[in-house]
Amino acid sequence: MDWDDLRIFLAVARADSLSGAGRRLGIDASTVGRRVARLEGALGAKLFVKTPQGYALAPEGERLLPHAEAVEAALSGAEEALSGPGDLTGQLRIGAPDGCANYLLPQVCARLSEAHPQLEIQIVALPRVFNLSKREADMAIAVSQPQAGRLVVQRLTDYQLHLAAHEDYLRAHPPIRSREDLRGHRMIGYIADMIFDRELDYLTETGAEWAALTSNSVSVQMQAIRVGAGLGIVHDFAIPFCPGVRRVLADQISLRRSFWLIRHADDRRSQRMNRLADALAQGIRAEVARLQALVVP
Structure with missing residues (x-):
């Protein structure tokens, strides 16, 4: 068993397909398939199971995986030890x-x-x-x-989010002095059933019951706010990129989140x-x- 065979094994295990592994390695899928078959023959074990979704690890493949990852880490460490702490490449x-x-x-x-x-x-x-x-x-x-x-x-780091709208929208609609004034205003937010993390459920904290315009992308939401489509919760660090967007009820609606x-x-x-x-x-x-x-x- 050599490292090149293990490298191909790892690529297939991570991509769940021969074609995906080939793209990562810069070789064609048929070559990947032959190399996997060669490794399986050398080990006398079936490493993958072909499924409708792709290539899943067989029990023998599951047992091999941590050892292959350990070899990968050891080789990477050896290269770093020899190259020294110079430029990152x-x-x-x-x-x-x-x-x-x-x-x-x-x-x-x-x-x-x-x-x-x-x-x-x-x-x-x-x-x-x-x-x-x-x-x-x-x-x-x-x-x-x-x-x-x-x-x-x-x-x-922690970061801040606030309710915001473009100044053109604010000039064209009734003033907002309290949460109650938000009723009747158009809200922008996430598509509810596509929120993949509870930390992104921003609009609930405003008391809004629904949003007129939604997207699974916070950047799309920000662009909708920028063109005056309504109000939404935005990252403070994004506001400098959108001239004319202003925070609303900043003293009443303020969210803190963290990046990990x-x-x-x-x-x-x-x-x-x-x-x-x-x-x-x-x-x-x-x-x-x-x-x-x-x-x-």
């Missing part, structure tokens, strides 16, 4: 909710790229939780702390991943503080 895939991905990560990653020119950064913005065990991302940013899994979790950085437990032994996590954490904290300071009270 290679690929870093960051999964994040779209608010963070749109309004924070571009600036943070731009500075990280400038400091480490050989680092390839990928930002995956998806309104859902990432599966780090399948390596959908190297690290993920979440709005709540996970309660299960072999993960390393650290609190990044999540990594696979095996990565804590990696000097490279620790350095990347530290740089990302420092960058996000600084960027949230900078942008929130720009918001007019």
Whole structure:
């Protein structure tokens, strides 16, 4: 058994398909299939079960998985030990909710790229939780702390959210001096049955019973507010990107949430991943503080 075979095994286990593994490895699916069959033949064990959804790990594959991941971590550690603590290189895939991905990560990653020119950064913005065990991302940013899994979790920073609307909308509609005045105003928020984390159920805290315009994307919601479609809860750090958007009832409706950085437990032994996590954490904290300071009270 050699590392190249294990590398292909890990790719299939994480992608659940030969084609997905091939894309990750830069080889065609038929080659992946042949290499998996060769490894199974060498071990005398069936590692995967073909299902309508793709390739699932067989019991023997489940037993092999932690050992293959340990080999992967050991090789990565050896490379880091030989290369030393210089510039960060290679690929870093960051999964994040779209608010963070749109309004924070571009600036943070731009500075990280400038400091480490050989680092390839990928930002995956998806309104859902990432599966780090399948390596959908190297690290993920979440709005709540996970309660299960072999993960390393650290609190990044708190951030503020407020009810907001564009000044054009506010001029064209009745004044809002209290929560009661919100009745009759158009509200913007999340699609209720697509809220993947209870921390995103913002409108409930305003007392609104329904929203006239909804999206599973906080960035789409913000753009709807920007064009005067109504009022919605927005991140304070997003307001500087939308001239004319103003906070409403800031002294009565104020939400606090947190960002969490999540990594696979095996990565804590990696000097490279620790350095990347530290740089990302420092960058996000600084960027949230900078942008929130720009918001007019």
